Amino acid sequence: MSKNTSCARKSSVGGQALIEGIMMNGPKGSAIAVRKTDGSIFVEEQNFKHIKDKYKILGVPFIRGIVNYVETMLFGYKCLMRAADLSGQLEAEEDPENMSKLDRWLNDHMGPKMMGVISGAAMVIAVAVGIVLFAYLPTLLVDLADAHLFASKLSSFHAIFEGIIRAAVIVLYMFIVSRLKDIHRVFMYHGAEHKTITCYESGKELTVENVRGCKRFHPRCGTSFIFIIIIVSIIISSVVLLLFPVLNGTNTVIRILWVLVKVVVIIPIVTGISYEMIKYAGRHDNVVTKIFSAPGLWMQRITTAEPTDEMIEVGIASLKAVITDNPEDDTIK
Secondary structure (H helix, E strand, O other): OOOOOOOOOOEOOEEEEEOOEEEEEEOOEEEEEEEOOOOOEEEEEEOOOOHHHOOHHHHOOOHHHHHHHHHHHHHHHHHHHHHHHHHOHHHHHHOHHHOOHHHHHHHHHHHHHHHHHHHHHHHHHHHHHHHHHHHHHHHHHHHHHHHHOOOOOOHHHHHHHHHHHHHHHHHHHHHHHHOOHHHHHHHHHHHHHHHHHHHHHOOOOOOHHHHHOOOOOOOOOHHHHHHHHHHHHHHHHHHHHHHOHHHHOOOHHHHHHHHHHHHHHHHHHHHHHHHHHHHHHHHOOOHHHHHHHHHHHHHHHHHOOOOOHHHHHHHHHHHHOOOOOOHHHHEOO
16 A cells, blocks of 8 residues: 555544543554653553453443443543653642642641642542532523423423533533643644544554644544433433433432432443444444534534644554554454
8 A cells, every 4th residue: 555545444443632642542452652751752551451351241232331431431540640640740740849839838738648638639529520510500400490480391301401401511611621721732632643543544654744634523532422422311311201200200209219210220321322322433424423423523623622743743653552564453344
């Protein structure tokens, strides 16, 4: 194949933007590439074993989506912290000269252990804020609107309006955080990750010039996955509420029961279905896949940004570390 000969293919290669780096998954495994403070690119293989390889039942359709989601979250966090360490970001943050006055005072008077406790507390607070913003707030707003504006006429459509508000909150939240300098750089690396994978799947040689000319939007992105989850959850929750209207009641016990049903039953089902849909979208290009991929692809205009050539180089390094010399090894049949 000549350098710029196009031979489009669908692959299962995926990745994640990190702090000053990119993680890629491919036929050879997982690896992260990080731009260090001295300007060099450091590539490190990551040992990631899927639990479904040990327990085959966890790899069957619909179940594998739930397992993969949890594994991806845990492994992604591990890679994020490792990249921060390799890039020198953690050392910079821990340097007393770079600390805020409050952090420096706490470090001097209470020591590293207290700083660790504070970091843990900050994480708990962040999780709590996330639950309030994305779970409780949409429900509260719909309940208030139903009670004071619509005379309880929205009961059968609670799930639909909650989903719409939840999507709006997510879009607004992502837009706000994208304005932050450090987050914007991560989003630029996110763009580099997508463009590199797109270049690979188009059959072009992995060069900065070829990658730069590719689109930064990709249908298998986690952003698309989030919106597919919202759409599927609206459909399933609406069907359940129509079949069991008693769950729409204001009785406290019933409301608690409905929350438990959503957490224990509906969320796993929604995750499993959404995962299969995103995999289908990665294999096919038709009207159906374009419709349910559209919201996520639009959202990627916020969660990705055009990368610099230096970021593209990091994307190429991370992808080359996980692919073989034979592209057919990772082509989806």
